[in-house]
Amino acid sequence: MLKEQIIQDMTAAMKAKDELPLSVLRMLKADIMKYEVSGKDMVATDDVVMGIIKRSVKQRKEAAEGFQKGGNTEAADKELEEMKILEKYLPEQMSEDQVKAIVQETIDQLGVGPADFGKVMGAVMGKTKGQADGGMVNKLVKELLG
Known part of the structure; x- marks a missing residue:
């Protein structure tokens, strides 16, 4: 399952002391956990996790655009890097x-x-x-x- 893959990658990032992927995956895991405790018998299936990831990617993209409009390219670049990390967990997009x-x-x-x-x-x-x-x-x- 996708959730287990994310947790494994988070552990690997922890061991490698790779800060950016670690923080992104921690936030993603927190979003998944928030979903799971939001109601009775809520299970984060792969489809649910993909929806959470897509929402996070969209948020990062919008934030990057906002930072670029405001002239803060450093923050925009950080958002884009975080977006790339999240996109690894999504299926290949069609042309x-x-x-x-x-x-x-x-x-x-x-x-x-x-x-x-x-x-x-x-x-x-x-x-x-x-x-x-x-x-x-x-x-x-x-x-x-x-």
Whole structure:
């Protein structure tokens, strides 16, 4: 499971005295633990952990952009490095061309028009299972539906 891999990597970073990965993985582990204690019988499955990681990656990306706009490149670089550490635990992302092909295939299968945007989005996001950015899928669905 992904959670165990994160804990193993955290232990390795501890032994290697590698501060940045260690702090990032500790924060990630804390987020996972927070999820698990948030309710009765809450178990952090791989899908849940991936969702937590994606949220953390998005936060780091937004923070880096904010720091760059504010002229603080050092802090932006740190956020980007943390983002890279987290991205190692996510599945390989599909290219725009791959996603475009899936969107077109889905539109053809469903035989839908512009009014069925939600149907197409739901079907495509289900097919890509976290391997495609939602914003990119949204853009491509709008583009191909006309």
